[in-house]
Amino acid sequence: MAVRAPSTARRARLGAELRKLRERAGMTTTQAADLLGTSSGQLSNIEVARFGVSADRVRVAAHTYSCTDKSLIDALVAMTSDRKRGWWEEYREILPSKLLDLAEIEHHGTGLHAAHSIHIPGLLQTVDHAREIYRQAVPELPPPEIEHRVSYRIKRQEVLYRTNPAPYRAVIHEAALRMMFGGPTIARGQLQNLLEMSELPHTTIRVIPFDATCYPGSGQSVYYVRGPVPALDTAQLDQSHGPVFIDAEAQLAQYRLLLERLDDAALDIERSRELIHKLAQRL
Structure with a gap:
């Protein structure tokens, strides 16, 4: 699910927002990881920005967490594409x-x-x-x-x-x-x-x-x-x-x-x- 990437403030915020969506859905990392087809360790690493995450995986996670806010989902997806170092x-x-x-x-x-x-x-x-x-x-x-x-x-x-x-x-x-x-x-x-x-x-x-x-x-x-x-x-x-x-x-x-x-x-x-x-x- 995840690829290693250097941690940045933007990536940290993406991970934090995915964690918020999971918690609002009432899921533990283990429950969410099972549904997403990954391990709880990998999911935790994404949420604390040790790993990056692809745009497709963000959309899958948002759907799994029953997020229907299209503007928020699109904004989170956009955060996966900027890998340049400022x-x-x-x-x-x-x-x-x-x-x-x-x-x-x-x-x-x-x-x-x-x-x-x-x-x-x-x-x-x-x-x-x-x-x-x-x-x-x-x-x-x-x-x-x-x-x-x-x-x-x-x-x-x-x-x-x-x-x-x-x-x-x-x-x-x-x-x-x-x-x-x-x-x-x-x-x-x-x-x-x-x-x-x-x-x-x-x-x-x-x-x-x-x-x-x-x-x-x-x-x-x-x-x-x-x-x-x-x-x-x-x-x-x-x-x-x-x-x-x-x-x-x-x-x-x-x-x-x-x-x-x-x-x-x-x-x-x-x-x-x-x-x-x-x-x-x-x-």
Whole structure:
């Protein structure tokens, strides 16, 4: 049933979704394996992404698990065909694997939505701003790793400049705009970069000002990557030990609602640009 393949974030998600379908069908791995004509060990290896799986086998598994959601099945099948190693693989032995997973998830996203209260979203950071962020990391990072992380972060931004980029939306609290990482010159350059990137046709940047009467989420930063169907969305949270990925449907629904409420609390596009411009002029 399975062929060996290198584990990637995308393949791990495919395995996890097949496991969810099996569990919803009320089947154990042994029961499912018997129906699929394989061993429980092979099935378990697919579900934890040690083995890849063919498109035909995904369709057979979906039928066996009584899944009737054609859009979801087609999306899962599409995940079997992409076996290319992305640009992030050049960092495989250099940076934590979770960072590489983020780049892969982002690369395949159909929509990107960020909400930040203290930091500028990574896809919108300048080189100088990103370097200052990493210089202040705890525990302290060695200079070579700082440069690797900076180059990786800037490389991620290609997702905004490729052919037919996914729509990108960012809601940023005014507090993040006023942070002086690296001093006035770097901070001014960062604000100017936000203004320039806000002019990209597929990019929307909005600001929640200090005088807003509400701020849903208590300042939690969220990065939401939409998949081809809602069930394949991913929410990413920043933690001190690295990114945390969430794909449980109930939690995804909560984060979608949170982002909607943050959008409602933010200034419109033009007033957001005016505020960013005003802050840049003061530096």
